[in-house]
């Protein structure tokens with residue numbers, strides 16, 4: 001029996017080594033989002049600007065985490081790096097156990113499409129498309145079309161409490177409703193990570209809370225990992241943890 005276990009352990013080790021080198025899957029990391037020693041230097045007007053300094057951060061699966069900090073402290077830069085939209089000048093980023101800082105552009109684009117949903121401050125909805133069409137368009141990009149797309153879009157609208165608003169254009173929706181459509185759109189393809197940049201900044205307190213409760217539900221009921229950059233102190237109580245950034249340093 002012991003010999004069999006030894007053989008299995010050996011096989012497991014070999015498999016992990018192979019998967020790590022070929023697919024950048026890291027079996028030693030546990031967090032859904034991990035930044036290791038991330039730095040960002042930008043050359044601007046013959047000057048070197050150090051925007052991020054040695055950022056270490058680990059966010060666990062199913063947590064809802066807020067990143068706060070003064071304007072210009074580096075929050076959006078860090079969010080863009082963690083989302084794979086910007087390449088850091090130092091360090092490594094792991095999402096769901098895979099090192100995204102080692103992926104090619106094509107691998108990264110595919111990974112983002114499959115695993116990350118984005119939510120923006122100004123909703124980014126297509127103004128000429130109805131609520132349901134905005135969601136269907138995102139499903140089409142992910143390869144889901146026709147009747148299946150319509151059915152899934154309707155289910156997502158129901159999930160965010162807007163089943164009766166499917167045929168309305170964004171201009172006929174309130175700010176909070178627009179953001180809920182944007183959340184439904186971010187949920188297309190069931191991403192495991194949701195990243196949001198100031199999702200409640202354009203909303204009144206009540207709508208902001210509704211949006212946060214929805215995001216918290218996604219984390220706690222569906223196991224999504226949610227990362228939010230915000231200046232909005234009204235939503236802090238719904239987060240599991242709040243991180244602070246100052247002058248490119250994470251505290």
Ligand SMILES: Nc1ncnc2c1ncn2[C@@H]1O[C@H](COP(=O)(O)OP(=O)(O)OP(=O)(O)O)[C@@H](O)[C@H]1O
Pocket residue numbers: 042044049051069070071072073074075076077078
């Ligand atoms: N491409 C760039 N070239 C030069 N400077 C840049 C560039 N990108 C960001 N910066 C600078 O890096 C710093 C951090 O910017 P960043 O947008 O990440 O801050 P932030 O904390 O998100 O700010 P805000 O809360 O105002 O959105 C700022 O001083 C900004 O001017």
